[in-house]
Amino acid sequence: MKGPLAWRWHGGKLKPINFVQAVELDDLIDIDRQKAALVQNTLQFVEGKPANHVLLTGARGTGKSSIVKALLNHFASQGLRLVEVPVHDLIDLPDIVAPLRGKKERFVLYVDDFSVSANDSALTALKTALDGGIEDPPDNVLIYATSNRRHLMPETKKDNLEYHWMDDELHPGESTEEKISLSERFGLWLSFHSFNQEQYLNLVRLHLRKLGINSIDEEGEKLALRWALNRASRSGRVANQFARDWAGRQ
Known part of the structure; x- marks a missing residue:
């Protein structure tokens, strides 16, 4: 397979990611x-x-970013390529997309940890890319974005005060409608939830197997749970961190 599988938009240029x-x-x-x-x-x-x-969208460390990277490895032989775009470089979307149009490969623009304020210029650029401006969007480019926020922008106390009753129904205010409208521009919207205790331990076992350790005893499981408690998170990321620490100590 010739050429890089992924690029990063940086300094106004597409730069290959070699590893x-x-x-x-x-x-x-x-x-x-x-x-x-x-x-x-x-x-x-x-x-x-x-x-x-x-x-x-969803809780941190639940696999949102990892699944996009896994898709690249899974579909690379079928022509899938990944372009990592920092959130605030979304204003460059027309320049990013231009050299990709017409190529035989299929490109996913990967925007990780998306969260912007309501008046951010990146927000306008993303809306235009998703909903279409004057320029016809290329059929070989899609946007996959991850966010810890359900509506991509911070929820404020003022937003809640804008809710109002109309004909016995509760309606959101303009600020909330604006946030929801951005989320709805994505055709596929998937939520990721926090792991329970057993799911977290399953992740610990998985990461340990990848490090060459096929089992963990009851005392090790207690340590894994304490590790998660100290970080207030039972996420895949935390499970991996514990596994690396525990495996290194064995």
């Missing part, structure tokens, strides 16, 4: 529903069929 993180779909457990939906959408995309822009 792509090797994440496999089988490494991602307890998110089967989200994985199946995203694999199907991406399969349609690489086959040249209609597919949707994707928004992945």
